[in-house]
Amino acid sequence: MDEAPQIGGAPAVRLRARDLPLAGPAFTEAVVLPGRGMMLLQARLRLPSGEMTDALHAPPLEEAARELSGGPDDFAGNRAFAFGGALLIPFANRIRGRALHGSREIEAMVDGRRARLPRNWGGKAEGAEQYAMHGLILDAHVPFAAEADRVRGRFAAGDFGGRWPGAADLDFEYRLAGGALLLRVEARNVRPEPLPLGVGWHPYFQLPSGDRTQARLRLPAAVRTEVNDYDEVLPTGRLLPTAGTAYDFGARDGAALGDLYLDDCFTGLRREAGQAVVEVLDPAAGVGLRISTPTPEVKAVQVYAPPEKPFVVVEPQFNLAEPYADIWPPGADTGMARIPPGGRLAYEVRLEAFALGT
Template sequence: MDGSLIGGSPAVRLAAQDTPAKGPAFVEATVLPGRGMMLLQARLRLASGEVIDAIVAPDAEGAARALNGGPDDFAGNASFSFGGAILAPYANRIRGRAVAGAREIETKIAGHSVRLPANWGGKAPGAERYAMHGLILATPVPWRQPEPDRVTGRLEAGDFGGRWPGRAALDFEWRLQGGGLHLTVTATNAGETPLPIGFGWHPYFALPSGDRRQARLWLPARSHVLVDNYDEVLPTGQVEPVADGAYDFTALGGRALGEAYLDDCFIGLRRQNGEAVAELCDPAAGLGLRIASASPQVSAFQAYAPPDKAFVALEPQFNLADPYGGEWNGRDTGMAQVAPGATVTYAVSVTAFAPGNR
């Protein structure tokens, strides 16, 4: 990075201090505290010794243009168009009634009426507008870097500018350790009433070979959520088993993506050693990535993979889309309810491996 400010803060570069001598490993990362502590880039050393960008993102100049008041940045939207945005106090979509004369929706969160930015929606004529990916996408976070391989931040989020019930404080940590990239976000209920909260992370993992057809996804989930279409991508409230179907990525070693389009939420996760996991392999590049969360509240993985793009976004998240929507008929949709003074933690780790060595 060139030291320019993004969201009013400098980009923070992390450098690994204990990288394993052999094998793929994360060696650098760049975090943007001025944009909700999002990840801009992570650099990965392959088994061959070559160092590549593991995340799809523009260079410093391009990121600054997009994130410093760019034309497509209403409510921080540009943060989830590349890199890896942190999503809080909810992930995915929330529906509501359009507010006349405002780019807002009105809806109920845990029984409380709120107004959220209507920052996303389908592109087809007449498509619904809704709130997308939380309320910290463009929020500056006070930060410090206690070690070269670690950055922390604390956001006294309160009621997220009057848009959310309850009061929250969020503590962030990014670190490079043991060849892996690690994210931890802890929410503390700083109010006197229960705090509803959901977390997610939206990383665009690059396929270094550029050959998306042969890339393989392993996602041990029992079911996926049905949506109305791939334009609005709104849940119908119906859930379908994946076994032996087009959305079955449970086989050992995964399944080639081919020409499949994905913008789907996978649930009923089969945890491995207590972790919710997914793996993305690019055999042509000799690279595999394992995305894992030990947080018991992570109930879903959203997978976004257009067939004409050399990336896959794999998003471990607490909650399903539209978690308070009537289509769920009282189903547990994954939002945490944090008691006053209590905490909940979202933790994700990404590690790299050479597929042939597994």
């Protein structure tokens, strides 16, 4: 473990694997930023050829330090989900609410209680709605302890600066093991009322070949949530079947991305041996990435993949966008967990690489 320059008031932490397989694809290093909500900045990947590449779309460490140093475009930590892999807590995706005059906040209903959330994202078109996006720890400074191949953090989040109806303690761990990268987040409710909670992860997977048109996505999901447009990207409440459409990625070898624009939330996940599994396949580079989670609370996967970019963002998350809105069909599970007083809940993800054809 090496300590690198400070970002967000804490040193970046570089991890190195100690038990790599002798050959084949494997994650060899990772860089974690405890000063930016324990986001993963980079993961170094050994390809089937033996060459090394960066698995995540992210700037070099020194440039990332400048990008994440604050400023008008980093309100509420926004820059943390522009690259790398941010953690999204206590909600993922979007929450709408009433804009509060004279502030950059909204008032939203969360689990039947009022919450004041940062109005930190929204559409770019004139008059487009602005809303709360991707949680409340994007710029949090998390105390940590690190070893050669793992880093742990513990954050007394409380009520997230008075913004959330409920309070949590959060424990984090990234670990390199057997060629894979493992992530675990555990939340504990520290108040005598239920804690509403959504957790997600926002990694930008870089395509080693750089050729997005031939890249493939495998995502066994029965439905996707319709959105109003790809500017505001707000759900309409309609759940659209994926089978037989351009959004059907459920085949064993997935489907080619081609020139399809994606900023879509998939749900109705079909689990495999108890795991929700997504694969990003790069046939030109001969490698695939598998993202899997045993966490039953993961009900959705958001995929962001603009055709002109050489990356695919895969976000396993508890909740759909706008989880508390009345737009959803009666009985729809929009994904937010509800942790009882003193209760705990864990979010786990395993990231591994494999040679295509194996």
